[in-house]
Amino acid sequence: xxxxxxxxxxxxxxxxxxxxxxxxxxxxxxxxxxxxxxxxxxxxxxxxxxxxxxxxxxxxxxxxxxxxxxxxxxxxxxxxxxxxxxxxxxxxxxxxxxxxxxxxxxxxxxxxxxxxxxxxxxxxxxxxxxxxxxxxxxxxxxxxxxxxxxxxxxxxxxxxxxxxxxxxxxxxxxxxxxxxxxxxxxxxxxxxxxxxxxxxxxxxxxxxxxxxxxxxxxxxxxxxxxxxxxxxxxxxxxxxxxxxxxxxxxxxxxxxxxxxxxxxxxxxxxxxxxxxxxxxxxxxxxxxxxx
Amino acid sequence: xxxxxxxxxxxxxxxxxxxxxxxxxxxxxxxxxxxxxxxxxxxxxxxxxxxxxxxxxxxxxxxxxxxxxxxxxxxxxxxxxxxxxxxxxxxxxxxxxxxxxxxxxxxxxxxxxxxxxxxxxxxxxxxxxxxxxxxxxxxxxxxxxxxxxxxxxxxxxxxxxxxxxxxxxxxxxxxxxxxxxxxxxxxxxxxxxxxxxxxxxxxxxxxxxxxxxxxxxxxxxxxxxxxxxxxxxxxxxxxxxxxxxxxxxxxxxxxxxxxxxxxxxxxxxxxxxxxxxxxxxxxxxxxxxxxxxxxxxxxxxxxxxxxxxx
Numbered sequence: 001x002x003x004x005x006x007x008x009x010x011x012x013x014x015x016x017x018x019x020x021x022x023x024x025x026x027x028x029x030x031x032x033x034x035x036x037x038x039x040x041x042x043x044x045x046x047x048x049x050x051x052x053x054x055x056x057x058x059x060x061x062x063x064x065x066x067x068x069x070x071x072x073x074x075x076x077x078x079x080x081x082x083x084x085x086x087x088x089x090x091x092x093x094x095x096x097x098x099x100x101x102x103x104x105x106x107x108x109x110x111x112x113x114x115x116x117x118x119x120x121x122x123x124x125x126x127x128x129x130x131x132x133x134x135x136x137x138x139x140x141x142x143x144x145x146x147x148x149x150x151x152x153x154x155x156x157x158x159x160x161x162x163x164x165x166x167x168x169x170x171x172x173x174x175x176x177x178x179x180x181x182x183x184x185x186x187x188x189x190x191x192x193x194x195x196x197x198x199x200x201x202x203x204x205x206x207x208x209x210x211x212x213x214x215x216x217x218x219x220x221x222x223x224x225x226x227x228x229x230x231x232x233x234x235x236x237x238x239x240x241x242x243x244x245x246x247x248x249x250x251x252x253x254x255x256x257x258x259x260x261x262x263x264x265x266x267x268x269x270x271x272x273x274x275x276x277x278x279x280x281x282x283x284x285x286x287x288x289x290x291x
Numbered sequence: 292x293x294x295x296x297x298x299x300x301x302x303x304x305x306x307x308x309x310x311x312x313x314x315x316x317x318x319x320x321x322x323x324x325x326x327x328x329x330x331x332x333x334x335x336x337x338x339x340x341x342x343x344x345x346x347x348x349x350x351x352x353x354x355x356x357x358x359x360x361x362x363x364x365x366x367x368x369x370x371x372x373x374x375x376x377x378x379x380x381x382x383x384x385x386x387x388x389x390x391x392x393x394x395x396x397x398x399x400x401x402x403x404x405x406x407x408x409x410x411x412x413x414x415x416x417x418x419x420x421x422x423x424x425x426x427x428x429x430x431x432x433x434x435x436x437x438x439x440x441x442x443x444x445x446x447x448x449x450x451x452x453x454x455x456x457x458x459x460x461x462x463x464x465x466x467x468x469x470x471x472x473x474x475x476x477x478x479x480x481x482x483x484x485x486x487x488x489x490x491x492x493x494x495x496x497x498x499x500x501x502x503x504x505x506x507x508x509x510x511x512x513x514x515x516x517x518x519x520x521x522x523x524x525x526x527x528x529x530x531x532x533x534x535x536x537x538x539x540x541x542x543x544x545x546x547x548x549x550x551x552x553x554x555x556x557x558x559x560x561x562x563x564x565x566x567x568x569x570x571x572x573x574x575x576x577x578x579x580x581x582x583x584x585x586x587x588x589x590x591x592x593x594x595x596x597x598x599x600x601x
Contacts, residue, residue, distance in 0.1 A: 052415060052600050071420040081412035088408060089330050101322030102419050138413075 001063055003028045003149055003181040004049060008057040011044050011205075018044040019055065020205035026198070028148070029178040033192050034185045035271065036202035037279055042185045045202065046153050049183070050079055062148055075104055078142045079151035086134055088127035092120055099141050111144035114174070132163035139167060143175045150175070152184040156191070164188065168195055189271040199271060203279055221252050221260050222269040229263040236260075240277030251277045319419045323427035324435065330404075331397050334431065335439050341389035342447040345382035349451050352378065356455060357462040364468065369561075372472045376563070379451060379473060383444045383482055390440035391489065394432040398497050399512055401428040402505030402591060411600045421595040425501070429588050432497040437490040444482045448475070474563055481563050484549070488571060492546035495580040498587030505594050541576065548574045 002025045009022040018041045026032050036042050047053040049061055051070030059066060064073050086095065092115070100108045115122075118136050126134055135155070142150065150171075156164040172195055176182060186192055199216060201209040211219065225233045225248045234241075236259070238250035251269055252260060260266045269277075328334060352359075363374050402425070405411040414424065452475065456466040500515055507514040523536040549571035550564040571577060 047599070050416075054597065070415075071418050071423075074416060074418040079412075079416045081409070081416070085409045085412040087330065087405075087410035087413065091329075094326075094329050098322055098326055099417065101325070102319045102417050104418075 001028070002026060002060075003030070003062060004183070005060045006048075006058065009045070009048060009059055010056040011041075011048060011053065017205050019048070021057070022202075022205070022207055024200065024207055024210065026181060026183065028181055030197045031176065031182045031195055032184070032198040032200060033189070033196040033271070034183060034200050034202055035189055035275060036185075040202045041205040042202055043153060044205075046079070046151055046183070046185065050077065050151060076148045077151065078145050078147040078149070079153065080135075080138055080142060080155045082154045082157050086126045086138055088125070090126050091122070092124050092126075092129075092137060093122040095126070095137065095141060096122075099145075103145055105146040106141075107144045107146065109144075111140045114140040114143060114170075132159050135159060135163060135167060139170060143170065148180060150180065150182045152182065152186075154186055155184065156186065156188060164191055168192070171195075189275060193271050196271075201275065201278055209274075209278055216274075217268045219253055220269050220274055221255065221257055221266050222273060223250050223252065223260045223263050223266050224248075225250055225263045233260075233263045240273075240280075242276075319423050320427055320430075323419060323424055324430060327401070327427060327431050328435070331400070331431075333393055334397060334436055335443075337393045338386050338390050338440050338443040341386045342382070342443050345385045345447060346450060346454075349378055349382065350454060353454060353458050356458050357464060360459065360464060360468060368472075372474070373561070375469060375472045376474065379448055379478065380563075382447050382451060383478075383485075386444045386447060387440055387482075387486060387489065390436055390486075391493065394436050394493070394497065395500055397436070398428075398432055398500035399504045399515060401431070402501055402595065403507065403511045406505070406508075406600070409600075411595075415600060421592050425588060425592045425595060428501060429497065433490050433494060437486045441483055441486045444486070445479055448478055448482075477563055481566065484566050484568070488546050488549040491577065492542075492549075492580060494584035495587065496542065498584035498591070502587045502591045502594070505591050542580065545574070545576050546571075548576070 004024065004026040006022050006024045009019050009024075010017070011019040020041075022041070022045060034042055034045065044053065048055040048059060049066055051061075051066035051068075051073055054067050061073060062076050066073050090098075096108060096111055099106050099111075115137070118133065118140075120129060120133050120137055126137070129137065156167055159167070168191060171182070184192060184196075196213050198212050199209070200207055223233065224244075227247070230248055233248075233250050236252060236255050239253050240251040242249050250263075251273060257266050360375075363371050366374065405414060452469070452473075455469050459466040459469065500511075503515040504511040519535070519539055523533065523539070526535050527533055549567060551567050551570075552564045553561060
């Protein structure tokens with residue numbers, strides 16, 4: 001059974017179409033990055049998957065209809081919307097008590113063990129914690145829940161480098177195993193590049209690219225082409241071309257590494273470069289900050 | 292960064308083998324109530340402060356308790372009991388009135404603040420249904436707050452009684468004058484009845500405030516209060532009638548049907564009002580109000596479910 005299965009998923013807010021017939025299948029045990037520009041429909045897609053908003057079309061998460069069965073679904077699904085949603089009045093001990101009280105799959109000892117590695121005190125209120133510490137607390141709560149699907153919506157927004165690295169390290173080392181699935185949206189694509197197993201680009205409410213990271217390395221190549229080879233390289237139909245220090249960098253979808261090696265140094269592009277190539281036709285600078 | 296294969300090679304978490312203990316269906320409701328009391332500490336702090344203020348006033352008046360008692364003893368027995376009981380009535384009413392105000396502000400904020408601070412995304416990430424959440428927030432003014440208020444009222448009465456006894460003994464007077472004239476046996480009953488009557492009679496107000504708080508993006512107080520007032524104004528100008536206004540006033544003060552108060556001139560003839568539960572449950576206003584409360588709460592559940600969370 002696929003973890004998430006969507007067919008013709010649609011959602012409109014008034015006249016604005018946020019999701020325009022999304023088809024996607026996410027198998028169990030994957031770490032999927034859903035990447036897209038602002039307003040592409042990422043949050044709407046996550047909202048639908050989490051049963052937070054009604055939608056049209058077909059959607060099954062862990063075999064359930066998330067809109068009809070949100071509360072049951074939430075025993076198997078966790079999500080971190082972003083760093084600022086833990087109630088600010090709450091004490092750390094109260095957060096532990098509450099989640100332990102309402103969640104049948106919460107292992108309090110695990111959460112305590114994770115918190116013991118931080119400087120967070122049980123008596124502190126959330127409002128007294130730094131942004132990074134709030135994220136640690138939320139992560140401690142989430143990681144102690146034996147869930148099948150974890151959804152992360154911009155989980156590291158506004159955190160400093162140390163917390164961001166620690167966040168993903170913890171997820172990989174202490175949480176992820178092959179039976180869990182993680183779906184993450186982020187603009188910080190470079191920090192998830194090495195942990196994803198699958199990549200999806202979403203734009204204007206549609207999935208415009210979907211590929212496994214193994215395929216990614218086989219399909220996409222970036223070549224720094226010397227000026228004398230430029231014409232020959234262009235003949236192979238690069239999907240994107242940019243200039244760095246006067247040399248052309250061409251991004252190809254399809255041609256093998258062997259075919260391209262004659263033009264110059266070949267490497268696997270970063271997700272950010274591919275993102276710019278796929279999305280940035282009209283606005284090449286739009287995602288420059290993420291690259 | 293640790294590579295994926297390293298992480299995957301680790302044994303699955305030991306807890307996975309353990310089947311989750313099934314939760315009783317009431318546990319989410321119980322913990323939702325706990326969380327309301329954590330978040331809105333004014334629910335119990337404000338009635339206690341009101342009791343403290345009443346006790347402070349009573350201790351100030353107790354300085355002259357001896358003279359007052361002398362004067363009171365000169366009155367006829369009915370007036371005497373009334374005069375001696377009034378401070379206790381006032382203290383109880385101060386706490387109950389505070390409870391009503393606190394309840395109103397609690398209801399306005401209960402479904403509003405979780406949207407404003409976006410914590411609704413956290414609450415909704417846990418397996419607690421919208422029905423359970425709204426039910427917990429409705430149970431607070433209908434059950435929890437009345438119980439808190441009642442407990443504080445009774446504790447206040449006990450403290451006042453002890454205080455007056457001590458002062459009278461210290462002043463060389465017989466404290467039995469208090470004990471025999473103030474109807475202490477009936478006070479808890481009247482207080483419990485009054486608190487329950489208010490909670491039920493105001494149920495549609497609690498429901499309305501919860502609904503408007505959940506609906507309004509900002510200024511829930513204005514949205515809750517101004518539209519009914521606007522209706523009154525429109526009705527007055529258009530038809531020169533005031534049915535809406537009388538309905539609203541009836542909702543605020545109509546609970547008096549639950550009591551029988553015999554008057555003696557400008558003062559009540561008895562220290563405590565008589566209770567008339569039969570008249571109360573046969574007032575259509577009670578049942579119409581409860582029906583409105585149910586409708587408002589159902590709408591609040593619907594709204595929390597259907598509306599985009601933030």
